[in-house]
Amino acid sequence: MTDFVSADLYAQVQQFYARQMGLLDDGRPDEWAATFTEDAVFQEASRLNEPLRGRQTIRDSSRARKQRLADEKLDFRHWLGMLSVVPQEDGSLQTRAYALAMRVPRGGALDIFASVVMHDRLVRVDGTWQVRHRDLTHDGSGRDEQG
Amino acid sequence: MTDFVSADLYAQVQQFYARQMGLLDDGRPDEWAATFTEDAVFQEASRLNEPLRGRQTIRDSSRARKQRLADEKLDFRHWLGMLSVVPQEDGSLQTRAYALAMRVPRGGALDIFASVVMHDRLVRVDGTWQVRHRDLTHDGSGRDEQG
Amino acid sequence: MTDFVSADLYAQVQQFYARQMGLLDDGRPDEWAATFTEDAVFQEASRLNEPLRGRQTIRDSSRARKQRLADEKLDFRHWLGMLSVVPQEDGSLQTRAYALAMRVPRGGALDIFASVVMHDRLVRVDGTWQVRHRDLTHDGSGRDEQG
Numbered sequence: 001m002t003d004f005v006s007a008d009l010y011a012q013v014q015q016f017y018a019r020q021m022g023l024l025d026d027g028r029p030d031e032w033a034a035t036f037t038e039d040a041v042f043q044e045a046s047r048l049n050e051p052l053r054g055r056q057t058i059r060d061s062s063r064a065r066k067q068r069l070a071d072e073k074l075d076f077r078h079w080l081g082m083l084s085v086v087p088q089e090d091g092s093l094q095t096r097a098y099a100l101a102m103r104v105p106r107g108g109a110l111d112i113f114a115s116v117v118m119h120d121r122l123v124r125v126d127g128t129w130q131v132r133h134r135d136l137t138h139d140g141s142g143r144d145e146q147g
Numbered sequence: 148m149t150d151f152v153s154a155d156l157y158a159q160v161q162q163f164y165a166r167q168m169g170l171l172d173d174g175r176p177d178e179w180a181a182t183f184t185e186d187a188v189f190q191e192a193s194r195l196n197e198p199l200r201g202r203q204t205i206r207d208s209s210r211a212r213k214q215r216l217a218d219e220k221l222d223f224r225h226w227l228g229m230l231s232v233v234p235q236e237d238g239s240l241q242t243r244a245y246a247l248a249m250r251v252p253r254g255g256a257l258d259i260f261a262s263v264v265m266h267d268r269l270v271r272v273d274g275t276w277q278v279r280h281r282d283l284t285h286d287g288s289g290r291d292e293q294g
Numbered sequence: 295m296t297d298f299v300s301a302d303l304y305a306q307v308q309q310f311y312a313r314q315m316g317l318l319d320d321g322r323p324d325e326w327a328a329t330f331t332e333d334a335v336f337q338e339a340s341r342l343n344e345p346l347r348g349r350q351t352i353r354d355s356s357r358a359r360k361q362r363l364a365d366e367k368l369d370f371r372h373w374l375g376m377l378s379v380v381p382q383e384d385g386s387l388q389t390r391a392y393a394l395a396m397r398v399p400r401g402g403a404l405d406i407f408a409s410v411v412m413h414d415r416l417v418r419v420d421g422t423w424q425v426r427h428r429d430l431t432h433d434g435s436g437r438d439e440q441g
Contacts, residue, residue, distance in 0.1 A: 007158035011301035018376040022390070075433035077392055077409050079375050081226050082165040096169070098224055102409055104434030110409050115224050115249055115257050139222035140251030154305035228373050229312040243316070245371055262371050262396055262404050286369035287398030 005085045013085050013095060013122070016129045021078040027066040033059030037123060037132045044136040045143060073106040080118070092132070093122040099136070115139040152232045160232050160242060160269070163276045168225040174213045180206030184270060184279045191283040192290060220253040227265065239279070240269040246283070262286040299379045307379050307389060307416070310423045315372040321360040327353030331417060331426045338430040339437060367400040374412065386426070387416040393430070409433040 004010075016035075023032040036042070036055050043051035052058050069076055079100045086094045101114040121133040137143055151157075163182075170179040183189070183202050190198035199205050216223055226247045233241045248261040268280040284290055298304075310329075317326040330336070330349050337345035346352050363370055373394040380388045395408040415427040431437055 004159050004162040007154035007301035007305065010158040010162065011154065011304040012298050015298040015304065015378065018378045018390075021376055022378065073436070075409070077376075077433065079392060079394075081228060081375060082168055084162065084165045084169065096165075098226060100226075104409055106434055106436050108434055110407060110433070112259060112406060113257060115222070115251055139224065139257070140253055140255055142220070142253050151306050151309040154301035157305040157309065158301065228375060229315055231309065231312045231316065245373060247373075259406060260404060262369070262398055286371065286404070287400055287402055289367070289400050 003086070005087060009087075009093075010083075010085060013093065013129065014083060016122070017080045017083070017097070020131075021080060024062065025075075025077050027069065029059055029062035029066050032062050035130055036134075037125065037130045040130070040132055040134070042131075042134045044138070075104045077102050088121075091124060093120075093129070095120045095122060150233070152234060156234075156240075157230075157232060160240065160276065161230060163269070164227045164230070164244070167278075168227060171209065172222075172224050174216065176206055176209035176213050179209050182277055183281075184272065184277045187277070187279055187281070189278075189281045191285070222251045224249050235268075238271065240267075240276070242267045242269060297380065299381060303381075303387075304377075304379060307387065307423065308377060310416070311374045311377070311391070314425075315374060318356065319369075319371050321363065323353055323356035323360050326356050329424055330428075331419065331424045334424070334426055334428070336425075336428045338432070369398045371396050382415075385418060387414075387423070389414045389416060 020032070020035045023035065033055050036058050038055050039053075040055055040058060041051050041053055042058055043049075052061055079102070080097045081100075082098045084096045086096075088094055095118075097118045097120075099114075099116040099118050100112055101116065102110060102112040104110050116139065117137045119135045119137075120131050122129045123132045124130075167179070167182045170182065180202050183205050185202050186200075187202055187205060188198050188200055189205055190196075199208055226249070227244045228247075229245045231243045233243075235241055242265075244265045244267075246261075246263040246265050247259055248263065249257060249259040251257050263286065264284045266282045266284075267278050269276045270279045271277075314326065314329045317329065327349050330352050332349050333347075334349055334352060335345050335347055336352055337343075346355055373396070374391045375394075376392045378390045380390075382388055389412075391412045391414075393408075393410040393412050394406055395410065396404060396406040398404050410433065411431045413429045413431075414425050416423045417426045418424075
């Protein structure tokens with residue numbers, strides 16, 4: 001059973017995520033939002049939050065987050081790892097990755113506080129990738145992962 | 148001194164490990180065991196445990212582990228990173244990677260509790276890779292890493 | 295906006311860093327120093343340290359560090375992740391990566407104590423890569439990242 005994608009595709013997706021998470025962590029909400037499709041859905045079902053629906057909602061949420069982090073003087077980092085990529089028949093990609101969320105207050109200690117499993121549907125738009133659907137499952141939430 | 152493997156091979160091994168560790172973390176012991184050769188040896192010398200010898204032993208160990216984690220309501224994640232791949236003359240691969248082991252109890256906090264150096268010998272079987280030998284060295288154990 | 299580098303280049307840089315950080319963590323200061331150019335500059339501006347200037351200074355610093363870790367019986371690991379690679383007009387590479395620094399004392403617990411953003415300038419020398427400039431920014435230091 002060999003279901004590995006090509007090195008080209010794998011490296012593209014790795015770079016997409018390095019860039020995307022960098023935009024979030026660097027506090028660039030508009031560019032972050034532009035990595036999602038106009039009709040993207042961003043859900044954290046394990047948190048019982050309502051999903052964010054649409055790029056504009058994602059941008060607004062990210063702008064509010066940026067302000068909050070600035071107020072709290074927090075550096076934030078998102079790491080992704082253990083990436084799997086499964087091409088779909090319609091040309092989109094189903095990806096799965098582990099994520100770690102961490103923060104450091106000004107002059108304070110590193111706190112790696114969340115381990116999350118991320119499932120994305122990526123679509124190719126204008127020669128790059130965008131997220132059409134993201135589902136985050138927080139470890140410890142008791143929610144079984146989707147298939 | 149350029150001893151890098153091709154992007155194709157490197158991406159294959161990255162994907163192999165993402166899939167393999169996902170099977171362990173998702174509690175799929177039979178599929179996990181199938182990523183090892185029939186005669187695989189799995190040792191954690193730094194822990195003074197006897198090595199696990201053979202796929203069946205690895206499967207039994209993993210099934211018992213799954214039951215234990217379910218009883219304790221623990222989510223478990225294994226991250227690999229800093230991967231090196233060195234092709235051997237017989238076509239097998241010697242790999243080295245860092246590993247982090249972490250767990251989250253239901254409703255509890257993330258605990259990243261072990262840093263491990265992993266040395267694997269991978270062999271190609273039926274168009275994919277399998278682990279023929281795995282050696283784990285836990286940091287802090289005082290055991291010098293193998294060469 | 296597609297500014298991804300080829301899988302070949304991306305995999306090369308990933309392997310370069312896996313090897314380089316392994317040399318540091320394995321306590322091989324001379325080989326570690328050889329991964330920098332003769333005139334390399336290594337700065338941790340967020341720490342207010344003077345930059346290390348030149349391969350010999352980097353080697354001396356790494357030898358002293360090795361002795362210190364041996365005295366303290368510490369295992370040390372450096373993880374890099376979320377790697378971006380941007381080729382420059384002169385053939386060099388500007389890279390950005392996240393780094394985690396962690397240590398385990400003999401018989402003790404894992405301590406992941408620093409999250410760092412690393413900016414490197416890599417140059418090709420004799421068929422491999424070397425670091426000509428490294429800048430580390432520690433999260434929580436209050437220093438804005440460079441552009």
